[in-house]
Amino acid sequence: MDIIILLVCVSVSIAVVFLVLFIWSVKSGQYEDCHTPAMRILMEDNKSETKEKSLKGEKKDERRKD
Amino acid sequence: MRLYFLSTLEVNFRVYFLFCNYGGQKLTDFYSKFLTCTNTKMTEINASVQPKSFFAGTVSSVEEQGLCCFHCGLPISGQKYLEQEKQFCCAGCLAVYQLLSSSGMQQFYELQSMPGNAISNEGGEKTYAYLDDPVLQKHLFQFCEGDHVVIRLKVPSIHCISCVWLLENLHRLDAGVRKATVNFLKKEVRVHFNISLLPLSKLAHLLEKIGYPAEFKWNHFKRTSFFEEHSDIVKLGVAGFCFGNVMMLAFPEYFTIEVPHKYKYFFGFVSLLLCLPAMFYSAKDWFTQAYKAIENRHFSLDIPIVNGLLVLFAISCYEVMIHHQGGYQDTLCAFVFFMLLARYFQRLTFDHLSFDGGTLSYFPMSVTLVKEERSTIPLMQIQINDTLYLRNAEVIPVDSILLSDSCLVDYSYLTGESQEVWVERGAMLYAGGKVCGKAIEIKVIQTVKKEILEQIWEDGERKSHKTKVSFADKISPYFMIFVYSLALIGGLWQWYDSHDFNMALFSFSSVLIITCPCALAISAPLVHGLMQRKLSKKGFFLRNGSLIENLYKIDTIVFDKTGTITESGKELKSIFDITNQEDRFAIASLASNSLHPISRKLANQEQKRLEITDYEEVVSCGIKGNANGKIVQLGNKEWLEKSGFELPQACQQRGSSLLVVVCDQKVVQVFETCDVFRNHWQTTIQQLRAYYDLHVLSGDTDQARETLSREFLKPAQLQFRQNPNDKQKYIQNLKENRLRVMMVGDGLNDQFALQEADIGVAVTEAAGHFSPDSDIILEAKSWSRLNDFLAIAKSSVKLIHVNFMISLIYNVLGILVAAMGLLTPLFTAILMPISSLTVVVSAVFGSQLIVKLRKL
Numbered sequence: 001m002d003i004i005i006l007l008v009c010v011s012v013s014i015a016v017v018f019l020v021l022f023i024w025s026v027k028s029g030q031y032e033d034c035h036t037p038a039m040r041i042l043m044e045d046n047k048s049e050t051k052e053k054s055l056k057g058e059k060k061d062e063r064r065k066d
Numbered sequence: 067m068r069l070y071f072l073s074t075l076e077v078n079f080r081v082y083f084l085f086c087n088y089g090g091q092k093l094t095d096f097y098s099k100f101l102t103c104t105n106t107k108m109t110e111i112n113a114s115v116q117p118k119s120f121f122a123g124t125v126s127s128v129e130e131q132g133l134c135c136f137h138c139g140l141p142i143s144g145q146k147y148l149e150q151e152k153q154f155c156c157a158g159c160l161a162v163y164q165l166l167s168s169s170g171m172q173q174f175y176e177l178q179s180m181p182g183n184a185i186s187n188e189g190g191e192k193t194y195a196y197l198d199d200p201v202l203q204k205h206l207f208q209f210c211e212g213d214h215v216v217i218r219l220k221v222p223s224i225h226c227i228s229c230v231w232l233l234e235n236l237h238r239l240d241a242g243v244r245k246a247t248v249n250f251l252k253k254e255v256r257v258h259f260n261i262s263l264l265p266l267s268k269l270a271h272l273l274e275k276i277g278y279p280a281e282f283k284w285n286h287f288k289r290t291s292f293f294e295e296h297s298d299i300v301k302l303g304v305a306g307f308c309f310g311n312v313m314m315l316a317f318p319e320y321f322t323i324e325v326p327h328k329y330k331y332f333f334g335f336v337s338l339l340l341c342l343p344a345m346f347y348s349a350k351d352w353f354t355q356a357y358k359a360i361e362n363r364h365f366s367l368d369i370p371i372v373n374g375l376l377v378l379f380a381i382s383c384y385e386v387m388i389h390h391q392g393g394y395q396d397t398l399c400a401f402v403f404f405m406l407l408a409r410y411f412q413r414l415t416f417d418h419l420s421f422d423g424g425t426l427s428y429f430p431m432s433v434t435l436v437k438e439e440r441s442t443i444p445l446m447q448i449q450i451n452d453t454l455y456l457r458n459a460e461v462i463p464v465d466s467i468l469l470s471d472s473c474l475v476d477y478s479y480l481t482g483e484s485q486e487v488w489v490e491r492g493a494m495l496y497a498g499g500k501v502c503g504k505a506i507e508i509k510v511i512q513t514v515k516k517e518i519l520e521q522i523w524e525d526g527e528r529k530s531h532k533t534k535v536s537f538a539d540k541i542s543p544y545f546m547i548f549v550y551s552l553a554l555i556g557g558l559w560q561w562y563d564s565h566d567f568n569m570a571l572f573s574f575s576s577v578l579i580i581t582c583p584c585a586l587a588i589s590a591p592l593v594h595g596l597m598q599r600k601l602s603k604k605g606f607f608l609r610n611g612s613l614i615e616n617l618y619k620i621d622t623i624v625f626d627k628t629g630t631i632t633e634s635g636k637e638l639k640s641i642f643d644i645t646n647q648e649d650r651f652a653i654a655s656l657a658s659n660s661l662h663p664i665s666r667k668l669a670n671q672e673q674k675r676l677e678i679t680d681y682e683e684v685v686s687c688g689i690k691g692n693a694n695g696k697i698v699q700l701g702n703k704e705w706l707e708k709s710g711f712e713l714p715q716a717c718q719q720r721g722s723s724l725l726v727v728v729c730d731q732k733v734v735q736v737f738e739t740c741d742v743f744r745n746h747w748q749t750t751i752q753q754l755r756a757y758y759d760l761h762v763l764s765g766d767t768d769q770a771r772e773t774l775s776r777e778f779l780k781p782a783q784l785q786f787r788q789n790p791n792d793k794q795k796y797i798q799n800l801k802e803n804r805l806r807v808m809m810v811g812d813g814l815n816d817q818f819a820l821q822e823a824d825i826g827v828a829v830t831e832a833a834g835h836f837s838p839d840s841d842i843i844l845e846a847k848s849w850s851r852l853n854d855f856l857a858i859a860k861s862s863v864k865l866i867h868v869n870f871m872i873s874l875i876y877n878v879l880g881i882l883v884a885a886m887g888l889l890t891p892l893f894t895a896i897l898m899p900i901s902s903l904t905v906v907v908s909a910v911f912g913s914q915l916i917v918k919l920r921k922l
Contacts, residue, residue, distance in 0.1 A: 001326070001329070004329065005329075005332060008315070008332075008333075008336060011311075011314070012311055012336065012340070015307060015310070015311055016307075018307075019303065019304065019307045022303045022307075023300055023303065023304075026296050026299050026300055026303070027296070031296065031299055032249070033249040033250070033251070033252070035249075035250045035251045036230060036247075036248055036249055036250040036251075039227050039230050039250060040230065040234075042177070042227055043173070043177060043227065043230075043231050
C-alpha cells in the first residue's frame with residue numbers, strides 16, 4: 001500500500017505541471033482574444049503570387065452560388 | 067487510472083475556462099457560424115458582428131448593376147477609375163488596390179468581396195510627425211527595447227476577415243514591421259516593429275494609406291499590467307487545481323473507506339499543503355478588502371467571508387496536526403473556487419464600449435504649431451505665447467486669443483448650447499471649444515490645464531466617488547452577530563450538557579463553519595453577471611453588474627432633452643420651395659456625392675441621377691456642383707449668405723439650422739433641420755411616471771416646453787437653458803434632498819451631471835460610438851424600453867433576496883446539526899456544495915424568468 005504515497009506525489013506533481021502550463025498559456029495571451037483566432041482559421045495560407053484573375057473570378061462566382 | 071483522471075480533470079478545467087471566456091451561448095454561436103463558414107468560406111460572421119456601412123441597403127441594389135467600387139463597395143458615382151477591368155470609386159481605393167496587387171496580396175479581395183474601407187480625403191492628409199516625439203512615445207509604447215517596439219493601436223475601421231488578414235500581413239508591405247496581431251472585438255492591432263526602419267509616424271501613415279487609420283487618443287494608451295488583466299483567471303486556475311486535487315485526497319472519506327492511520331495523516335497533510343495557494347493566493351482579494359473595510363470602519367460581506375475561511379483553515383490545521391484526521395480542506399477550496407467563479411462571471415467587460423470616453427478622448431494628442439513653418443507638437447509641449455493653427459472641427463486645447471479674422475466656435479462641450487458662436491479677432495477662445503468652418507490661428511495665453519494632464523497620465527481606473535453598498539454588505543454585520551451568538555450559545559449549551567470542553571469547542575467551530583456565507587457570496591455576483599449579459603443583448607450596457615442594486619434604489623430620473631428624448635437633426639422640413647422636377651433631380655444627384663447624413667436624406671428623395679461635374683465640397687459649409695449645365699449649391703445659411711445669396715423673407719426670422727439650396731444663382735428651396743422626439747417616447751414617459759419622479763434639463767430654448775409638459779405633468783421640473791454646471795448643481799440639489807438620482811444624457815455637456823448622479827446613463831446612437839463618462843450605456847434604439855430595464859433590475863434584486871432566504875434555510879439546517887455536535891467533514895462537504903448549487907440554479911432560472919416576463 002505504500003505505493004500510494006508515491007502515486008499521490010506523482011499525480012500531484014503532474015497536476016502541477018498542468019497548472020504551470022495553464023499559467024503559461026494565460027501569460028502568453030491565449031485568453032486575451034477568443035474571437036480573432038476563429039477568423040484566422042478561415043484564411044488560407046499564402047498562395048503563390050501569380051494567379052490568374054479569371055480563375056479568381058470563377059471561384060468567386062462559385063462561392064456566391066454556394 | 068488515477069493519473070488519467072487527474073489529467074483529464076485539468077484538461078476539463080481548461081476547457082471550462084475557455085467556455086467561461088466565451089460565455090456559454092457565444093461558444094455555441096461561434097460553432098454554428100464556424101460550420102457554415104467553412105462550407106462557403108464567405109464570412110457572414112462579420113455581417114452579424116458589425117454591419118459594414120450604413121448604406122448596406124443601397125450597396126446590394128447597386129451591386130447587381132456592377133456599379134460598386136471593387137475595393138470598398140460604395141456605389142460609384144461621377145468619375146470612374148479603371149484598372150485591370152476593375153472599377154474603383156476614387157483614387158484612394160485604386161491606390162490601395164495597386165499597392166496590394168503589387169505586393170501579391172490579392173487574397174485580401176478573395177476572403178470577402180469588396181472588403182476595403184473607403185479612403186477619405188477629408189481634411190487632407192494628417193500629419194503624424196508629432197508621434198516621433200520621444201517624450202510622447204514613452205507613453206504610447208507598450209514595450210521598447212533598442213529598435214524593437216511594441217505598440218497597441220486602436221483601428222476602428224476593422225470590420226471583416228479581410229481586414230484581419232491585411233493587417234496581419236502588414237510585414238509584407240513594409241519591412242520595418244515584424245509582426246502584427248489583430249484583436250477583432252477590441253478593434254486593436256498590436257504591432258511589433260523596428261523603429262529605426264519604420265518610425266511611428268511612418269507606420270501611422272502606412273495604416274492610413276491602406277484605409278485603416280489608427281486613432282491616437284489618450285485613453286487608448288493607458289497601460290494595465292499583466293496581473294491587473296489576467297490575475298482573475300490565474301487565481302481561478304490555481305483555486306481549481308487545489309480544489310480538484312484536494313477532492314481526490316478526500317475520496318477515502320467520502321466513501322468511508324477505512325485507511326490505515328498513517329495514510330490518513332499523509333492525505334490530510336498533503337491536502338493541507340494544497341490548500342495554501344487557494345487560501346493565500348486565490349482568496350487574497352477578500353483578505354485585502356476585509357482589511358480595508360476594517361480600517362475604514364465599515365462592514366462589508368468580505369468580513370464574514372474571511373472569517374469563514376480563517377475558521378475553516380484553523381480547524382483543518384487543528385484536525386490534521388493534532389487529531390491526524392481529515393479536516394475541511396475540500397470545503398475550503400470549493401468555497402474559494404466557486405466564489406472566484408462567480409466573481410469571474412460577474413466581471414464581464416464590453417470590449418467595444420468605452421465607459422471612460424469623456425474628456426480624454428475629446429482633447430487632441432497633438433496641435434499644429436506655427437513658427438516660421440508649421441509643425442505638429444504633442445499637446446503637453448504647448449507654451450504660452452505659442453501660435454497654433456487649428457483646422458475645421460479641431461478642439462481648442464487651451465485658453466487663447468484669436469489671431470485670424472473671425473470664426474465660428476462650437477462651445478457645446480462647455481455650455482450645452484448646440485448653436486455656434488461668432489468670435490471676432492482678438493477675442494478670447496476657451497479651451498474645449500470646437501472650430502467650425504475655416505482654419506484659424508490662435509495665440510496661447512495659458513498652458514494646458516493641470517487636471518487634463520493629470521487625467522492623461524493617471525493610470526488605472528477612474529476613482530469613483532459613488533458609494534456602493536450592496537444588499538449583501540448591508541446585512542453582513544447582523545449576520546456576523548447572529549452567527550457568533552448562535553455558535554456561543556451552542557458551545558455553552560454543549561459544555562453545560564456534557565462538561566466536555568473539547569465537545570463545546572467542536573460545536574462552536576462547527577456552527578461557524580456551516581454558516582459560512584458562501585451561498586450569499588456566490589448568488590449576488592451571479593445574478594449581477596447574468597443580468598448584465600441579458601441586458602447588454604438589448605442595448606443596455608452596465609459598467610459592472612453591481613449597478614443593478616443601485617438601479618433598484620433609484621427614485622428620480624433626470625433627462626436631458628436634446629439627443630436623449632429627441633433625436634437631433636433627424637428631420638428635414640421644407641419651409642420654402644419653388645423647385646421644379648428638373649431642379650429636384652439635380653439636387654438629389656448632387657447630394658448623392660456627399661457622405662453627410664443630411665445629404666443622404668436629400669439624395670433619397672429622388673431616384674433619377676444626373677451626371678455631376680465640377681463637384682466641390684466645402685467642409686462643414688456645403689457642396690457645389692454642375693448638373694447638366696445647372697449649377698447647384700447646397701449648404702448652411704451662413705455659407706450661402708456669405709456667397710451673396712439672399713434668403714426669402716419667410717425664412718429670415720428662423721434660427722440658424724437652415725439648409726439652403728441654390729439653383730442657377732437663385733434660392734429655390736430652404737429646409738429646416740429639426741429635432742424629433744424618439745419613437746414611443748410618450749408611452750415610455752407614462753410608464754416611468756408611475757414609479758419615478760421625472761425631471762427634464764435642457765440646454766436649449768423652451769420651444770418644446772408645451773409638448774413636454776403635457777407628458778411630464780409637473781412644469782416646475784422642466785428646466786431650460788441649462789449649462790453643464792447648472793445641470794450638475796440641479797442634481798446636487800436633488801441628492802441633498804435625499805433622492806436617488808439617475809441621469810440620462812447623451813453629450814459631453816451632460817458629463818458633469820452624469821458623474822454627479824447616483825447613476826449616469828449615456829444614450830448613444832450605436833454601441834461603440836462616442837459616449838461621455840457614464841455608468842451605463844444605453845443604445846438609442848432601446849430607449850423606449852427603459853422602464854423594462856429598470857423593472858428587471860428591481861426584480862433581480864428581489865431574486866437576490868430570495869436566494870438569500872434559500873441559503874438561510876440551508877444554514878439553519880446546518881446549524882441544527884452543528885449545534886448538536888454531529889457535524890462531520892463529510893456532511894459539510896455535501897451540504898455546502900448543495901446549498902451553493904441550489905442558489906446557482908435558482909439564480910439562473912430566476913433571471914431567465916424575470917427576463918421572459920418582461921418579454922425582453
